[in-house]
Amino acid sequence: MLGLSIGLSGGSNSSKYVLRFTLGKLGGVILIASPIFAGRKLNLKGVDYMGKPDFYREETKGTYNAWYFEDEIEGEKECYEGGQAAYYDVNRPLWELNPDKAVLLIIDLQVDVVDPKGKLWMPASTKMLPNLKKVMAFCRTHGVPIIYTKHQAHPSGRDKGLMHTYLTLLQESLIEGQNGAEIYDEIAPEPGEWVIENKRRYDSFWGTELEEVLRTMGRDQIILTGACTNFCCSTTTRSGMQRGFKICFPYDLNATDDPAIHEEVCKTMNRGFGRVMGTDELLTELNSVVDQGN
Numbered sequence: 001m002l003g004l005s006i007g008l009s010g011g012s013n014s015s016k017y018v019l020r021f022t023l024g025k026l027g028g029v030i031l032i033a034s035p036i037f038a039g040r041k042l043n044l045k046g047v048d049y050m051g052k053p054d055f056y057r058e059e060t061k062g063t064y065n066a067w068y069f070e071d072e073i074e075g076e077k078e079c080y081e082g083g084q085a086a087y088y089d090v091n092r093p094l095w096e097l098n099p100d101k102a103v104l105l106i107i108d109l110q111v112d113v114v115d116p117k118g119k120l121w122m123p124a125s126t127k128m129l130p131n132l133k134k135v136m137a138f139c140r141t142h143g144v145p146i147i148y149t150k151h152q153a154h155p156s157g158r159d160k161g162l163m164h165t166y167l168t169l170l171q172e173s174l175i176e177g178q179n180g181a182e183i184y185d186e187i188a189p190e191p192g193e194w195v196i197e198n199k200r201r202y203d204s205f206w207g208t209e210l211e212e213v214l215r216t217m218g219r220d221q222i223i224l225t226g227a228c229t230n231f232c233c234s235t236t237t238r239s240g241m242q243r244g245f246k247i248c249f250p251y252d253l254n255a256t257d258d259p260a261i262h263e264e265v266c267k268t269m270n271r272g273f274g275r276v277m278g279t280d281e282l283l284t285e286l287n288s289v290v291d292q293g294n
Contacts, residue, residue, distance in 0.1 A: 088267040093275065095221075095246050097285045099142045102248075103219045104135060107204055107226025107233055108151045109187060112180035114227075119172060119180055124255035124262075125227045129186055131252055131279040132225060136187065138283060142290060145217060148189055149196045149204045151232065152181040161201060202235035211243060221246045223282065224274070229256035230265045237273050247274030250282055 061069055109132075112118040114125045139146055153175060175181055189195055196208050204210050214220070222245050226233055233254045237247045249269045256262050270276035277285075 088271045091270070091276070095275075096289065097221060097223075097248060097275075097282070098289055099139075099144050099286055101219055102221040102223055102286075103145045103147055103214065103217065104139045104223045105204070105210075105225065105236075106132070106146065106148045106187065107224065107236060108149055108199070108228075109184050109226050110150060110152075110180065111182050111184055114184040114186075122227055122255050122257055124257075128225075128253055128255055129184075131250075132187060134279060134283065135223065135225070135250075135253065138286060140190070142286075144223075145194070145219065146189065147194045147196065147210070147213065148183055149199045149208070149210075149226070149232075150181060150183065151199045152176040152197070153200065202232045203239045204232065204236040205239045205243065214245065220244065221248065223248045223250065223253075225250060225253035227255045229254040229262045230258075231256075234265050234269060234273075237269055241273045248282065249274045249276050250279055251276055252278050 109125060112120045113122055114129070115121060116126065136146060138144070183189060183195070194213055196204065196210055198208055200207055214222075222240055224233060224237055224240070224247055233249070237249055240247050247269075249266065251262075251266045254262070254266075256265075266276050
C-alpha cells in the first residue's frame, strides 16, 4: 500500500489538516482529510510551547511506530479514524473541579530544573511560571492546599534506584542538601504548605506520605503540575488515578524537554487518566464554582 500526505490549513478554528492519498492493494485512490491538530478539542491551538509557534504534531513514521503502517488488516483504518482512537482528542468533562475538594500539587520545580543555570534546566518549566503563579494565587485566596514535592537523592547515592541509570543527568543533580534541590524561589512554599521531602522515584506516591496527607485533608481532586510531563508528572497521574483521585492535568503547567512527547502524553492523560485543560479554562471553572457558592 502506497501513501502520500500533504499538509494544508483550513476548516473551523484554522485547524491544520493532512490530505492522505492512499493506493490500496485492490487499486483505487482514497482521499481523506483529517485534522492533525484539533486545537478546539483540547484547547491547545496556538500554544507557543518552548518557543515553537503554532505547535502541532506531525503524522510521520518513526522508529517505534513504523510497523503500524505495514500490511493493513481489515477494519484497521476505520478503527484509527473513527473508533476508540478518536477519544484521544475529545475533551470530556466527566467531573467538575471544586476548590473544596482539590489540591494543587507542584512536582519537582526545583532550582536544578527551573533555573537557567540549573544542572537539569528545562526551559518550558521556566516559561510556565506566570501561569502557575496565577493558579497559586487562586489557591491561596480560596483555601485550596498547595503541596510540593522535592525529588532528591542522598549524596552517597544509596537511594537513587534504577531511574538514575536511565536518566544519567540525575547522577549530579537534585542532591539532598545542595541548593539545586531546593524549591525555586519564585514559587517557594509559604508557612504551613506541605513539602514532601522524601520523593525518590518518578511516582510522587511511592514511599512518601502524599496519599495519607490527601486522605487526611479529605481531598480527592489533584491539579497536577510540574516536571517532567512524561516522567514524574505522568507517572504520578497514573498512580493517583489508580488510587481513586481525580486528576486535572493542565497542559501549560506541565513541562518536558520535547514538545512532541508533551503532546502525546497529554493526549494519553486525557484519554484514560484525567482531564487535560489550559490555565485559563482551569481558572474559569474554579471561579465559576466559587461564584455559585456566593
